Amino acid sequence: MFQIPYEQTGYFSKLMIDYLGKNNQLSSLYNRFPSIENFKDQILEKQTNFSSANREILAESLQNQYAHFSVTAATQNNINRLKDTTTFTVVTGHQLNLFTGPLYFLYKIVSTINLCKELKKTYPEYDFVPIYWMATEDHDFDEINFFNFNQKKFQWNKEVSGPVGRLNTDGLQAVFEEFKKHLPLGNHANELANLFENAYLKHHNLADATRFLANELFGNEGLVIIDGDDVALKKLFIPHIKEELTNQSSFKEVEKSYAILKDAIIQVNPREINLFFIEDGLRERIVFEDDFYKVLNTELQFTREELLHLVDTNPEKFSPNVILRPLYQEVILPNLCYIGGGGELAYWLELKEVFTLHNITFPMLLLRNSVLLATEKQNQKRAKLNLSWEELFLKTDEFQQKKTKDFAQNIFDFEQQKQFLKEQFAALKEVALQTNKSFIGAVNAQEVKQIKGLENLEKRYFKAERLKNQDHLDRMLDLKIALFPNNSLQERVDNFSTFYVDYGKEMMDILLENLNPLEQHFAVVVL
Missing domain, CATH: 1.10.287 (Helix Hairpins)
Incomplete structure (x- = not known):
């Protein structure tokens, strides 16, 4: 494996380079920098700010979510451990991209799993559970309805509305048939075909299909997959939903970060109310106009009393947007650290004051591993051409x-x-x-x-x-x-199937063996 410092690759923003360099100007925007020694104080803080009652609800909800799935012993053990006050999570989140989407989906999860292993080595008296948060309440279908295999785009064409996790999988038979035509003979082609078929043609909605797929790829590592579109979990978020509806406070708190982030691109802009109203086929913003709470693009409107009563009786109808989703995550999980890409961490850096307002511990923020995968043949060609990896970037x-x-x-x-x-x-x-x-x-x-x-x-x-x-x-x-397809990073274009077809699960083993999320380098891995 070869490593290149992030700042030398030319693919990372100044904000991320400053964050990784612990620029003092940014220190007020995060809680603790994610060094291994800083995790002890994060553990102690979260331990005092997360109740045993919430742990019981979390474990029961996860058990219900996995009810119709084959659960590995490692994952089941981790779900059980979440009831213990000495167990904490490390979380990454991702959209429900078709067949996982770009390669960095894998790198997020591998980073999360490997950080848990590193934490266990350093703090053996605690347990650490890797969590993949499925973005089931998202509604940006055009961002997730395709994947690229061997320079060909496979796309799911469908008229949709509402949260993507609830979408039925109708229409994916055609994608599957097209994908099969382009799979080569032998190697691991049949594994890939079966993986797609079992995930998308044998599950009725996109959330279940994605859970099955991620579980097949990483269940043996104890990965726990969570769906926030859950009644019991939303009940834990009721006080925070009410705070947002009545005081519209997130807007003001996020804006406090702008003075510090003035030289950076603001990733997300808060609304006055950062909540959606969701039902099957519906996910629309809630706004306050003319003394009524209204759901955009519908006839729905509520008085203050009516809407707050609905929060109590049906909290599942309220979905946090990008500003409040991180808060929801940290309310329901005993979490220490969020692992994400540069764009994700940039918007998390806008949110610390929101967490302070709600009295919820702000997690540590860790940049996921970035990887360039090369075959041995490509590496030999590079050496023969007398090219350095730095030049190729x-x-x-x-x-x-x-x-x-x-x-x-x-x-x-x-x-x-x-x-x-x-x-x-x-x-x-x-x-x-x-x-x-x-x-x-x-x-x-x-x-x-x-x-x-x-x-x-x-x-x-x-x-x-x-x-x-x-x-x-x-x-x-x-x-x-x-x-570097399309003059871009490979991890943002190619799907894992491009490599899996030749290397199978050995590919996952190589990633798990080589990636260390606490090392601030871009990894070049030769398969």
């Missing part, structure tokens, strides 16, 4: 420019010449100021023309060098394109 234009310079036998330093020209024109401007100021315009125009001419010569020079070494450069580019 360069954007395509920069990569071509660098390798062209490397090929060039007679290197001409255009930057030096441009600097020389600028110095000459600076001296000429000094002379112009002492003679006739009207001469300045002509000098400036000539400077622009000369610099532009030099830049054009530079482009033609490198084009000529590229043409001279085109075959060699093309072989390099073929490898780069294979490893």
